[in-house]
Amino acid sequence: MFYDFYRGKRVLVTGHTGFKGGWLALWLKHLGARVSGVGLGPPTTPSLHSIIGDYAFEQQADCDVRDLVTLQDRFQNFSPDVVFHLAAQPLVRASFAAPLETLQVNALGTANVLEAIRRIESPITVIVVTTDKCYENRGWEYGYREIDHLGGHDVYSMSKAAADLIAQSWQRSFFATNPKLGNVATARAGNVIGGGDYAEDRIVPDCVRALIEKRGIVVRNPASTRPWQHVLDCLSGYLLLGARLALAEKTTPLASAFNFGPGACANRPVGDLVEEFLKAWPGQWQHVPPTGAPHEAAKLNLAIDKAAALLNWFPVWLFEEAVLNTATWYHERHLLNNPRMVEFSLAQIESFTNAARKNKLAWAQTSA
Numbered sequence: 001m002f003y004d005f006y007r008g009k010r011v012l013v014t015g016h017t018g019f020k021g022g023w024l025a026l027w028l029k030h031l032g033a034r035v036s037g038v039g040l041g042p043p044t045t046p047s048l049h050s051i052i053g054d055y056a057f058e059q060q061a062d063c064d065v066r067d068l069v070t071l072q073d074r075f076q077n078f079s080p081d082v083v084f085h086l087a088a089q090p091l092v093r094a095s096f097a098a099p100l101e102t103l104q105v106n107a108l109g110t111a112n113v114l115e116a117i118r119r120i121e122s123p124i125t126v127i128v129v130t131t132d133k134c135y136e137n138r139g140w141e142y143g144y145r146e147i148d149h150l151g152g153h154d155v156y157s158m159s160k161a162a163a164d165l166i167a168q169s170w171q172r173s174f175f176a177t178n179p180k181l182g183n184v185a186t187a188r189a190g191n192v193i194g195g196g197d198y199a200e201d202r203i204v205p206d207c208v209r210a211l212i213e214k215r216g217i218v219v220r221n222p223a224s225t226r227p228w229q230h231v232l233d234c235l236s237g238y239l240l241l242g243a244r245l246a247l248a249e250k251t252t253p254l255a256s257a258f259n260f261g262p263g264a265c266a267n268r269p270v271g272d273l274v275e276e277f278l279k280a281w282p283g284q285w286q287h288v289p290p291t292g293a294p295h296e297a298a299k300l301n302l303a304i305d306k307a308a309a310l311l312n313w314f315p316v317w318l319f320e321e322a323v324l325n326t327a328t329w330y331h332e333r334h335l336l337n338n339p340r341m342v343e344f345s346l347a348q349i350e351s352f353t354n355a356a357r358k359n360k361l362a363w364a365q366t367s368a
């Protein structure tokens with residue numbers, strides 16, 4: 001149903017210059033939304049934002065989420081119907097180098113976003129993006145559920161658990177009780193892959209950098225399993241939750257936390273991901289065990305029963321399709337130098353949506 005919902009809606013994305021924020025803005029624009037972006041500049045060079053920014057955004061504003069006064073001003077100016085809060089310091093390793101900044105941006109930044117909206121008393125639906133890492137990781141084989149304990153061995157994970165708790169606290173304390181405000185929900189997704197991610201210390205950008213430079217890919221922990229998911233699968237959950245929450249009553253159970261992970265068969269070791277990637281873009285990889293590396297959980301899965309039951313949300317692309325579409329994007333961009341990457345990215349969104357229609361997913365149906 002969200003295929004029609006966003007047409008003409010004013011939607012604000014924080015962290016709009018990042019990987020997920022870029023794809024989200026592109027998809028929203030494709031759905032007919034009027035999209036604005038708030039955040040800092042692109043976190044990497046190259047970036048997805050340099051490709052899609054001019055096309056996707058009606059307005060963009062520089063603003064640090066630690067700056068409540070400016071944030072409030074931006075929200076007032078843009079007057080959005082829906083806010084997707086993605087701005088963050090999103091890397092585990094970087095949180096070891098900058099723990100306080102990570103906590104300030106991820107936890108207090110989230111409080112600032114919610115507080116800015118509370119102060120302007122506008123009926124905005126808010127989706128706060130946290131992560132699968134916000135759970136207290138117990139090394140379980142089975143997937144974490146929304147009712148499991150939050151935690152975080154490293155500062156990044158802890159800061160996102162804090163952001164999730166902050167969002168739930170603001171919802172219960174302010175949003176749920178004030179008829180002038182909308183509702184808040186949190187979205188916890190898995191390890192996202194897709195074209196246009198150039199972050200340090202993520203396996204797909206590491207593969208791309210090595211393949212472009214024609215050297216072997218260094219893999220630190222090939223046996224660690226992660227819930228791999230294409231960025232469009234994860235965003236379909238955010239978009240569906242946003243639309244359903246916006247249309248729901250004040251007392252809706254949707255104003256809560258949701259996992260958006262892949263099917264169980266996509267919980268695969270890092271080594272499998274690299275092997276699959278190399279099928280589309282041939283090259284070599286080698287296991288180089290980390291020395292003095294920060295702690296990384298060996299196992300992490302998400303249970304998606306709640307999203308299936310309450311939102312009728314299901315993943316679309318299988319592991320192989322997710323990896324193939326990811327590798328194809330980078331191949332197109334960096335080997336074929338396709339100058340029309342906006343169109344290429346939109347074609348991937350259309351192909352994903354067609355696959356969802358084929359699977360008879362309600363969100364992909366349109367009345368047009």
Ligand SMILES: NC(=O)c1ccc[n+]([C@@H]2O[C@H](COP(=O)([O-])OP(=O)(O)OC[C@H]3O[C@@H](n4cnc5c(N)ncnc54)[C@H](O)[C@@H]3O)[C@@H](O)[C@H]2O)c1
Nearest residue numbers: 015016017018019020039040064065086087088090131192
């Ligand atoms: N990529 C993944 O696999 C993944 C998995 C789970 C959760 N997440 C979450 O998804 C969100 C987006 O992640 P991403 O991979 O697109 O990250 P990214 O690094 O590509 O983008 C981060 C964005 O946040 C902005 N930002 C950083 N610090 C800021 C500040 N102080 N004030 C304002 N803006 C600031 C950056 O400019 C950028 O636009 C994050 O909240 C992250 O924690 C990502």
